[in-house]
Amino acid sequence: MLGKNPVRPQELSDGQSLWIQSVFYTLQGEGPFIGKPALFVRLAGCNLKCFWCDTDFESSTWHPTLDELFERIESERPQHCKLVVITGGEPFRQNIAPLVERLLAMKLSVQIETNGTLWVELPEHKDLHIVCSPKSSFIHERLLPRITTFKYVLESDGISSDDGLPNRSTQKCDTETTIARPPAGSDIYVMPLDAGEEKQNEANRRICVDVAMRFGYRMTLQSHKLLNID
Numbered sequence: 001m002l003g004k005n006p007v008r009p010q011e012l013s014d015g016q017s018l019w020i021q022s023v024f025y026t027l028q029g030e031g032p033f034i035g036k037p038a039l040f041v042r043l044a045g046c047n048l049k050c051f052w053c054d055t056d057f058e059s060s061t062w063h064p065t066l067d068e069l070f071e072r073i074e075s076e077r078p079q080h081c082k083l084v085v086i087t088g089g090e091p092f093r094q095n096i097a098p099l100v101e102r103l104l105a106m107k108l109s110v111q112i113e114t115n116g117t118l119w120v121e122l123p124e125h126k127d128l129h130i131v132c133s134p135k136s137s138f139i140h141e142r143l144l145p146r147i148t149t150f151k152y153v154l155e156s157d158g159i160s161s162d163d164g165l166p167n168r169s170t171q172k173c174d175t176e177t178t179i180a181r182p183p184a185g186s187d188i189y190v191m192p193l194d195a196g197e198e199k200q201n202e203a204n205r206r207i208c209v210d211v212a213m214r215f216g217y218r219m220t221l222q223s224h225k226l227l228n229i230d
């Protein structure tokens, strides 16, 4: 979307119908479940607009009921695939609680990918994993204790020398800002920003290696981009 998407506020319904961008089966390309086959449910709309975001989460007109959505999920998900990734856009913009509860009841692992600014009350569950990639100075206070992993996308400049994490706004190009930091002891992943240009990408990879080694973070590449899969 490259920062061109409309900013959409949180719109909570009873969660029995959701605005869905897409449902697809692939490999998880980044973060703690990298390389695992996963069924992705991409929710439409986002409450932020990051200038480098290249994800399409606005073009769908599909508003399935929960039953219709599960019909699609189960037609796309092979039986051996036990991981469902709920992503966006920003998934907490909509009431995903009924969706999550139903997936957990099916004994599936659920990973939610969020920018950290919104929250919907969810059950505590060993198979629910919330991965936050902060894009602003704010993390919702109810979400914060539920985050299992933090993820940061790094560029070669705009990195704090104190902790190796980004100090550059994701909302306005070339603007310094404070991006929310994880609490001490958090599980932290760093990955290079895809700048669309090899020289810059190489510099972005180098800074991730350096930062991971200096501060004890885990580095992953955005392998789905290298593999050219969704």
Ligand code: SF4
Residues within 6 Å of the ligand: 046, 047, 048, 049, 050, 053, 054, 055, 088, 089, 090, 115, 135
């Ligand atoms: S928060 Fe995520 S989905 Fe939303 S615009 Fe930023 S990168 Fe894209």
